[in-house]
Amino acid sequence: MSTDQQQRPAAAPDPGSRRAGELDARELGRYVWRQLTSMRTALVLLLLLALAAVPGSIIPQESVDSFGARQWKEQHETLTPIYERLGLFDVYGSAWFAAVYVLLMVSLVGCILPRTKHYWRAARAVPPRAPRHLDRLPDHTSYVVAATPEQVLETARAELRRRRYRLRPAQDGEELTVSAERGYLREAGNLLFHLSVIVVLVGFAMGGLLGYKGGVILLEGQGFSNNLTQYDDFVPGSLFTADEMEPFSFDVDRFDVEWLTEGPGQGQAQGFEAGLTYRTAPGEQYRTYDLRVNHPLRIGDSEVFLVGHGYAPVITVRGGDGEVAYSGPTVFLPQDASFFSFGVVKALAAEPQAIGLEGFFYPFFASLDGEPFNVMGDDQNPVVSVNVYTGDLGLEDGESQSVYILDKEDATQLEREDGRPLRLDLAVGDTVELPDGLGSVTFESVTPWVRVQVSQTPGKGIALGGVVLALVGLCGSLFIRPRRVWLRVAAAPDGEDGGTRVDLAALDRSGGGDTAAVVDDLRLAIVEALHPTQEDR
Amino acid sequence: MVYFLALLAHLAEWSLLRKVPVEATAEAREPVAVGAGAPLDPPPSATPDERTTERVAMSARLGLLLTVLAAAVHLVALVARGMAAEPARVPWGNMYEFTISGTFVVAALYLATRKRFGLAWMAPIVVGVVLALLMVAVIWLYQPVGPLREALNSYWLVIHVVSAIIATGAFTLGGIASSLFLLKDRAERRGTATTTGYLARVPSTAVLDRVSYRMHAFAFPVWTFAVLITGPIWAHEAWASYWSWDPKEVWAFITWVVYAAYLHARATAGWKGRNAAILALVGMATLWFNFIGINYFSTSSMHSYADAAVIAPAEVPVVD
Ligand code: HEM
Numbered sequence: 012m013s014t015d016q017q018q019r020p021a022a023a024p025d026p027g028s029r030r031a032g033e034l035d036a037r038e039l040g041r042y043v044w045r046q047l048t049s050m051r052t053a054l055v056l057l058l059l060l061a062l063a064a065v066p067g068s069i070i071p072q073e074s075v076d077s078f079g080a081r082q083w084k085e086q087h088e089t090l091t092p093i094y095e096r097l098g099l100f101d102v103y104g105s106a107w108f109a110a111v112y113v114l115l116m117v118s119l120v121g122c123i124l125p126r127t128k129h130y131w132r133a134a135r136a137v138p139p140r141a142p143r144h145l146d147r148l149p150d151h152t153s154y155v156v157a158a159t160p161e162q163v164l165e166t167a168r169a170e171l172r173r174r175r176y177r178l179r180p181a182q183d184g185e186e187l188t189v190s191a192e193r194g195y196l197r198e199a200g201n202l203l204f205h206l207s208v209i210v211v212l213v214g215f216a217m218g219g220l221l222g223y224k225g226g227v228i229l230l231e232g233q234g235f236s237n238n239l240t241q242y243d244d245f246v247p248g249s250l251f252t253a254d255e256m257e258p259f260s261f262d263v264d265r266f267d268v269e270w271l272t273e274g275p276g277q278g279q280a281q282g283f284e285a286g287l288t289y290r291t292a293p294g295e296q297y298r299t300y301d302l303r304v305n306h307p308l309r310i311g312d313s314e315v316f317l318v319g320h321g322y323a324p325v326i327t328v329r330g331g332d333g334e335v336a337y338s339g340p341t342v343f344l345p346q347d348a349s350f351f352s353f354g355v356v357k358a359l360a361a362e363p364q365a366i367g368l369e370g371f372f373y374p375f376f377a378s379l380d381g382e383p384f385n386v387m388g389d390d391q392n393p394v395v396s397v398n399v400y401t402g403d404l405g406l407e408d409g410e411s412q413s414v415y416i417l418d419k420e421d422a423t424q425l426e427r428e429d430g431r432p433l434r435l436d437l438a439v440g441d442t443v444e445l446p447d448g449l450g451s452v453t454f455e456s457v458t459p460w461v462r463v464q465v466s467q468t469p470g471k472g473i474a475l476g477g478v479v480l481a482l483v484g485l486c487g488s489l490f491i492r493p494r495r496v497w498l499r500v501a502a503a504p505d506g507e508d509g510g511t512r513v514d515l516a517a518l519d520r521s522g523g524g525d526t527a528a529v530v531d532d533l534r535l536a537i538v539e540a541l542h543p544t545q546e547d548r
Numbered sequence: 549m550v551y552f553l554a555l556l557a558h559l560a561e562w563s564l565l566r567k568v569p570v571e572a573t574a575e576a577r578e579p580v581a582v583g584a585g586a587p588l589d590p591p592p593s594a595t596p597d598e599r600t601t602e603r604v605a606m607s608a609r610l611g612l613l614l615t616v617l618a619a620a621v622h623l624v625a626l627v628a629r630g631m632a633a634e635p636a637r638v639p640w641g642n643m644y645e646f647t648i649s650g651t652f653v654v655a656a657l658y659l660a661t662r663k664r665f666g667l668a669w670m671a672p673i674v675v676g677v678v679l680a681l682l683m684v685a686v687i688w689l690y691q692p693v694g695p696l697r698e699a700l701n702s703y704w705l706v707i708h709v710v711s712a713i714i715a716t717g718a719f720t721l722g723g724i725a726s727s728l729f730l731l732k733d734r735a736e737r738r739g740t741a742t743t744t745g746y747l748a749r750v751p752s753t754a755v756l757d758r759v760s761y762r763m764h765a766f767a768f769p770v771w772t773f774a775v776l777i778t779g780p781i782w783a784h785e786a787w788a789s790y791w792s793w794d795p796k797e798v799w800a801f802i803t804w805v806v807y808a809a810y811l812h813a814r815a816t817a818g819w820k821g822r823n824a825a826i827l828a829l830v831g832m833a834t835l836w837f838n839f840i841g842i843n844y845f846s847t848s849s850m851h852s853y854a855d856a857a858v859i860a861p862a863e864v865p866v867v868d
Binding site: 050051053054057058060061064065067068069072102103211215218224305306307466468471474475478479481482485486489490 | 768
């Protein structure tokens with residue numbers, strides 16, 4: 012097989028075997044290049060790539076699951092610095108992972124270029140002349156037909172042509188043979204495949220470098236306009252610039268969920284839908300869109316996805332002086348599939364002391380033997396259940412903090428008279444007075460929120476086109492069977508009247524084909540064409 | 549609804565039961581065949597006595613018939629499972645359903661290609677594997693019929709999962725051929741190859757290698773289609789990112805790379821045959837690990853069909 016032959020010298024380095032020190036720089040370069048572009052190296056690199064991808068699926072990755080990664084780091088204090096040095100929290104962006112695939116790509120280019128040249132010549136070459144001893148080929152048959160050699164040759168050529176073989180033009184001394192070859196496109200398919208791998212990588216890299224991905228939690232009724240300051244989290248590509256962001260904006264008018272109240276899927280949410288009003292740029296016309304899972308909204312090059320939802324209880328905190336210190340919907344984050352959620356409220360303006368609430372939200376509260384639990388995600392009986400902290404909530408020192416975390420280090424937790432932590436359980440409409448004249452807390456209502464993700468992924472068309480091409484090439488490469496067929500005729504040796512002895516052989520150049528079937532089929536076809544009814548012998 | 553559940557469980561069990569006799573007959577065939585030669589390609593050495601040959605042929609036919617029947621019942625069960633959900637849907641919503649669909653594909657592919665590639669010798673193994681997996685599915689993975697989770701509700705699901713399952717089935721058949729190749733190859737190397745027993749009745753290593761290659765060559769593009777085309781398209785629609793290095797994606801990618809290495813190995817001097825077959829088995833291991841293992845090991849996978857997606861808390865710094 013041509014590719015194999017071409018690679019073999021590389022796999023087995025020069026047998027002349029001078030010592031390495033005697034290689035001059037150019038030779039060394041050539042040697043390294045040949046090693047790098049050999050089949051064996053490609054194979055080893057592929058296996059390395061597979062191996063290198065493994066840790067990323069075991070250790071939580073910053074970019075995939077930042078929360079998990081942080082938790083992991085907290086639990087493994089000794090390993091964390093080592094892993095961090097090795098880039099194990101960001102395997103797919105790490106230098107050693109890049110090293111493997113860059114090497115593979117270099118190897119790939121080094122492989123494609125010479126092979127393309129080689130193929131370019133091979134694709135236009137005529138089929139080679141028949142080997143002298145056809146009977147030495149693994150799949151070979153020899154039989155006698157009652158026809159003249161010319162008739163046999165002509166029929167064979169016609170049959171082969173019909174099967175889209177390329178024929179070697181008859182030359183001097185080869186009058187009694189036919190050489191045919193087909194499946195030239197296999198190699199083309201293979202080259203196309205390998206080339207497309209590069210295209211895919213380019214597309215993928217474009218997405219990673221030029222694109223961005225940002226998420227934001229929006230309450231029902233809230234609006235959003237696409238600029239950096241509006242995002243809760245934002246992951247830009249390393250070559251991203253903010254002026255690529257398109258100036259659209261939208262409002263979340265409403266959010267609906269259907270809850271399954273019966274059947275085995277009971278409690279599951281179904282059919283989330285966020286009604287949006289959007290416009291592509293300030294001053295443009297408003298349009299509406301029902302944003303659903305699997306149905307992103309496309310605006311220009313950007314896409315808006317619905318990726319999550321939850322509840323924001325509307326809580327009002329009053330200070331001891333009766334003044335409202337905090338009021339509004341507060342996003343609570345779901346902890347499990349029943350939308351049992353966790354959140355904090357920070358009423359920093361409360362007088363005489365700042366008040367912090369931390370606790371849970373039950374969309375459908377129930378209690379079983381005094382143990383509170385949440386029935387399902389539908390907000391049939393919403394209850395907030397929070398502990399109360401006062402004093403220094405850590406905001407004075409000016410460090411930025413997550414709105415989902417209460418800094419309790421220097422705070423005082425309020426307690427009941429029996430010394431156990433004070434817990435407020437509030438249903439909608441309830442107000443509870445805090446002890447010591449600190450103020451009061453009211454649970455007004457519940458507002459749903461949605462989490463939308465906005466992303467721009469340039470190059471995704473290129474990547475997609477690349478894989479599709481790769482698949483086409485792959486199919487060509489795997490299913491086109493390159494084969495050669497040779498046929499030689501001679502007057503039958505046993506002197507039979509007008510009989511012709513036919514030697515027929517086929518060779519599969521991909522190593523996977525079943526040439527015996529090819530030979531059989533051709534033999535039958537030729538006999539059939541010569542003698543529509545007669546059996547061959 | 550409950551009625552349908554019961555019906556389903558019964559159908560699943562029934563398809564199991566149907567397979568038991570298949571196994572039994574297939575197994576019964578083995579001792580009988582020892583020394584007498586296989587029904588389809590008898591080793592030239594033995595001169596089978598008539599009665600045994602007949603019995604062997606009979607049990608082979610019976611086995612085939614029962615396999616076909618079992619596969620048909622299996623299909624009916626699958627369809628029933630899909631119809632039982634409300635609204636009717638494709639039966640690929642959870643692990644249980646994936647496994648029963650996957651095993652069906654293994655059985656169906658085996659039946660479809662057994663003529664073409666002369667796979668009769670594979671019967672006991674294929675049926676055994678299918679049976680074992682079905683048992684695992686029914687015992688550990690069973691889940692009552694429910695509606696699809698929202699993110700799964702897309703026609704990409706159908707395309708993606710069908711192709712993934714087909715590829716899995718074909719890779720599995722290829723893997724079976726590769727493991728037989730390794731066994732037989734080892735027996736030949738050690739000179740312990742016998743003229744009787746199951747190994748003697750499977751075709752030569754060359755044929756095994758070719759069957760394995762054909763299966764892999766079929767499965768690989770299908771897998772490429774499933775994992776690298778429809779998967780990302782669907783992921784893009786549902787999760788806003790076409791490739792996010794989710795563990796399931798990573799392992800699908802690993803599987804893909806290993807099989808690419810297998811295809812390379814077959815064309816590389818020194819890696820042909822044994823090493824290639826080992827790679828094929830590594831590929832199959834990663835495939836099934838991904839299919840079953842990841843769901844238990846990984847908590848972060850968005851593919852964990854068992855749980856509804858819970859949104860990871862976003863880090864939001866307060867600026868004040
Ligand atoms: C990104 C890395 C690569 C991937 C994913 C890949 C994948 C594949 C696949 C799937 C095949 C099987 C299709 C076929 O048989 O035609 C194949 C074949 C082949 N690859 Fe690669 N390849 C890669 C890199 C390379 C490199 C670096 C070389 C050069 C040394 C190479 C040389 C070949 C050759 C010569 C064949 C044909 C084998 C045959 O004729 O059976 N590949 N490759």
